[in-house]
Amino acid sequence: MNSKTIIPHWEHFEHEADIGIRGIAPTLEQAFEQAAVAMTAVVTDLDLVSDSKVVSIHCEAPDTELLFVSWINELVYEMAVNGLLFNRYEVVITNGKLSATAFGEAVDRQKHQPAVEIKGATFTELRVYQQADNAWVAQCVVDV
Template identity: 85%
Template sequence: MNSEPTTPHWEHFEHQADIGIRGIAPTLEQAFEQAAVAMTAVVTDPDLLTASKVVSIHCEAPDTELLFVNWINELIYQMSVHGLLFKRYQVFIKNDTLSATAFGVAVDRQKHQPAVEIKGATFTELRVYQQADGTWLAQCVVDV
């Protein structure tokens, strides 16, 4: 985690039964990328991962918050069916349409010690907005 507000970074926030993921960055795209790293960090330490596998993601939604939920859910689906963990992401957003690349590796239970499967992104504490200092924040609670 990095506490410098203008540098892209991620954090977890508290939820009693589950866990909140949050990305903060100068651009909306980077905030989406960082929140996705926060999601990976719910499962494992992203530093343990390599980025040998590449998955393309496309999704759209009527507004930016729904787009964020779709983005995270799309990643959860890809992780689940392909048995992958993603180290980093590259996101492009135009008119509430998202195109992205997720870079990751097949789950190695010994090496990655995955703590928990993520069931889905929820609308709880869902926020995507530009903060007073101009940086973007994207967050929601994920069900584990």
């Protein structure tokens, strides 16, 4: 199967104390984007989040897995410090360097009813790889 036919999507996976986020998509960048959507879905219902605010993210790491953790942690930091929730992302990765735009809005406790706060991305179940169908998978457990 050609990876182009795979529709980018996300899912959660089980961890006893916390929760796993996973993005699956034709490209590495899209897998990163989808996993970040999965992270927002840990906190709130995605349909409740608008995209009126735009934030630029930049990070780098020596390998793709560490880059993925760094990406999620950059978002955790933005969410915590600026009180934001994001609902979509545009990621570009060149030579181990990630540049991205995150679209979202300020947390409104009434509207979003946030279930939990994300403390950070962990290395548990951390994997970034290409499946047999060429689709990219990016995943890790987040500590909540």
